[in-house]
Amino acid sequence: MQLATRARRMAAVVVSAGLVLSGCGLGGSNDSSAGTDGKVTGDVTGTISFQTWNLRAKYADYFTGLIKQFQTEHPGTTVNWLDQPADGYADKLSADATAGALPDVVNLSPDLAVPLYKQKLLLDLDVAAPDAVKDYLPGAWQGFAMPGQAHSYSFPWYLNTGPWFYNKKLFTDAGLDPTKPPKTYEELRDQALVLAQHTNGAIAMFGQTPSIEDLGLYGVEAMNKEGTRFTFNSPKGVELVNLFKQMYDAKALLPEALTATYTGAGKKFMAQQVAMNSGSAYDLKNFRTDAPGLYANIGITTPMTNTGHANMYLQGVSVSAASKNKATAIAFARFVTNARNQLAFAKIVTIFPSTAGTLDDPFFTEDDGTDDARVRVAAAKQLATAVNYTPVAFTDQMKTILRNELANAMLGKESPQAALDSAADQCDKLLTS
Incomplete structure (x- = not known):
């Protein structure tokens, strides 16, 4: 589905509540992390899988270039890109989780993260990557706090809001x-x-x-x-x-x-x-x-x-708690969602970045008189302090x-x-x- 449309949805279809915790991710076996109980450390190397939600058809060049750049910056890494259609995405997540085959890095909306969180299938990023929170807008980081939790289980990715x-x-x-x-x-x-x-x-x-x-x-x-x-x-x-x-x-x-x-x-x-x-x-x-x-x-x-x-709608990138290459998965998830790459993505599709300070870029502050710019500037003004008012469990x-x-x-x-x-x-x- 279109990014702008999906990011504005209040909630996606709900993943089956019958997920089980079993198996491991699709990555390799070179991780030396501290697991899910502490900060993840270790070499950024080995193979991971990265799953997006109906993005290949229109944005293949962007993601191919993104993955190539990451692999160049981190020799010895391989990122296998998976892209699932919009229809049945929740069912696909449920099936992968049940089979112990949840991708190492996976694109999720807050409501789709909840069933995976309940089955302990996602990393607590405030614990696994405690220095990351400062890189994102506070409202976006808190948008992926799970029920009754203050911690985030996804790196915020792109946002939207409607004037x-x-x-x-x-x-x-x-x-x-x-x-x-x-x-x-x-x-x-x-x-x-x-x-x-x-x-x-x-x-x-x-x-x-x-x-x-x-x-x-x-x-x-x-x-x-x-x-x-x-x-x-x-x-x-x-x-x-x-x-x-x-x-x-x-x-x-x-x-x-x-x-x-x-x-x-x-x-x-x-x-x-x-x-x-x-x-x-x-x-x-x-x-x-x-x-x-x-x-x-x-x-x-x-x-x-x-x-x-204002209200914000958001998408994020989560890391499988069962990944065998957590250090690489976290590094790639942060790479996908860093300020440089979010700004580049926002310039080719009508979405907004979740990274701190990026909305101050002239692209979001200067109105050149075009229809796109008129709405983009109006929307960007409200996103810096916006909140996701929809409970993740709703x-x-x-x-x-x-x-x-x-x-x-x-x-x-x-x-x-x-x-x-x-x-x-x-x-x-x-x-x-």
Whole structure:
């Protein structure tokens, strides 16, 4: 799947919970590390395997060159590159883990790392490579902290975040200031109600109900510190759902948004029937081509947040705890994710680096007037302090549960408190199932 799309997903499909710890990685046998209980040391030599997630088709030249450079800098090393298709990636990870054949270095999203972590198949990188944390953005490093843990189990790789687009003309027509789009959820609610009243509900502010990210952006703690139960049914969580309920009742939200399979908000935005929508540089290009009237009035702003920190979506590179060449695997994982190579990768695909200081590069700070640059600069500004608000244990099934319960709250079938209580209870049961 496309990198920008995958990095913006809340969660990937869930790896089977039935993984077992057995066997070893695909590497050689020259490691002299301290194992998984301490800092990994030893010569960087021998053979390792490196698995990516549907990247070969478009980025083969980049990865071939990357591997060649590493092998040149470290004589005696061999990196065997594996690339798996997007469909069935979680199942492939499960099968490899069960067979004791998990690659030495493997591309993972946070949710895909959780089942492997639970079976002790991934290295604790705060222990195995304690000097690495300083090289990455704090929010990105913490994005791979496992449930109830402070330690990371993946070197952060590429990030993404979505700026919001808004229609300046629709704002102006409703008497709203087109230079001051909403920055907080309260401002969103207030402006949405003005828009709905002015248009008699014909124009919605946007087309989505709250997600787990919205709860985080509002300041709701989604889980307890131990990672054993969900806590988004707190009074603050209820506050946010009440805000959305007010907007829904005023027809400031698209009614279709309550349907779990609804994907039409973007089209409604292009048709100028919705005033705000999240997106990417790809969308801006589409507006210019397919919706020139919208493009002429497009505004770009940061996502609403009551915490002062935007949301990030991230991918990482983990190291198998069973690798026989841990020193080489760690060295290669850090090489893939170092500042130089992340910057080079970001210049050929619409993603952002997770390394400390790299977002200060002119590529991310200077707007040359192109659509790509307009969105890239806007997004980069918010990533330096962004947070992954989606708990690593929050699965697609849990996402559906939350959405369904909140739809009931919007429709008045349940109170916001009852809806959140039900969602938290169902999600808690899945944690232990």
